[in-house]
């Protein structure tokens with residue numbers, strides 16, 4: 537039996553954190569402690585299990601026992617009354633408008649993931665460009681677009697990754713679209729559709745796993761989802777749009793990006809391209825790094841040759857141009 541010191545006061549304690557929901561009672565102290573540690577779980581309950589999958593909600597529970605073999609219902613009534621009092625208090629300060637806004641935003645939010653792109657271990661420099669992108673994508677009103685253009689290997693993709701990571705909380709969803717060619721772009725849309733459906737099974741989207749659904753239908757379905765008038769806080773990154781279809785170009789491998797862009801005048805679009813001809817929105821030229829030390833640091837990281845800063849490169853004063861190694 538664990539001896540627990542008596543509490544010195546009678547006031548209820550409010551805990552904020554994750555509640556684990558399950559379909560059976562938690563009575564094992566070891567499992568309890570393991571889950572608490574690995575999943576950062578505060579407590580366990582059974583009633584709300586399943587509800588969260590269908591309805592975004594806040595669960596308020598009164599705690600009356602320790603989730604181990606010393607289960608004791610003696611304090612159940614007190615715990616229930618405390619939770620009810622807390623819920624009432626909370627509703628008196630949260631407005632209905634806030635709740636409606638939260639529920640709407642929730643139904644379009646998709647967890648952050650950069651699994652589509654390989655990210656450098658240590659991002660250096662480019663603070664000015666990051667601020668420029670942020671400024672342009674923060675303007676109010678209509679669709680916000682930025683085109684990052686510059687030589688291959690200069691660092692456009694990594695800049696877009698750094699932007700997405702830094703500002704992830706500004707967006708309800710961020711999707712990475714490989715725009716190298718039309719097929720990759722369509723496959724990226726299919727992955728986006730899967731991710732949306734995983735988190736929102738009731739979203740009106742064709743399933744990418746259904747063989748009879750064409751990739752074009754999936755692209756259009758995702759575009760419709762992004763066009764929804766209440767779904768306004770997404771960011772789409774069209775990465776490596778290096779082969780744009782331009783007036784006068786005949787190449788059949790060229791990508792016409794417009795039919796892959798959502799139509800509604802909301803959301804944000806970030807395009808990276810080697811071409812200086814993409815004029816879909818304000819452009820930011822990504823150039824050579826001003827400071828040779830930054831270039832050398834990247835070179836050190838990518839070559840795996842430790843710290844080149846003290847070595848020959850610096851003493852020789854070589855102007856290192858950043859190219860893919």
Ligand SMILES: Nc1ncnc2c1ncn2[C@@H]1O[C@H](COP(=O)(O)OP(=O)(O)O)[C@@H](O)[C@H]1O
Pocket residue numbers: 656658659660661662686687688689690691692693694695808834838859860
């Ligand atoms: N700011 C940066 N910090 C660290 N490494 C970088 C940075 N920019 C580029 N790199 C390195 O250079 C490589 C090429 O950059 P990338 O962003 O893919 O170029 P681009 O998209 O312009 O072709 C990356 O894989 C990364 O190793």
Ligand SMILES: [Mg+2]
Pocket residue numbers: 692693694775776808
């Ligand atoms: Mg790139």
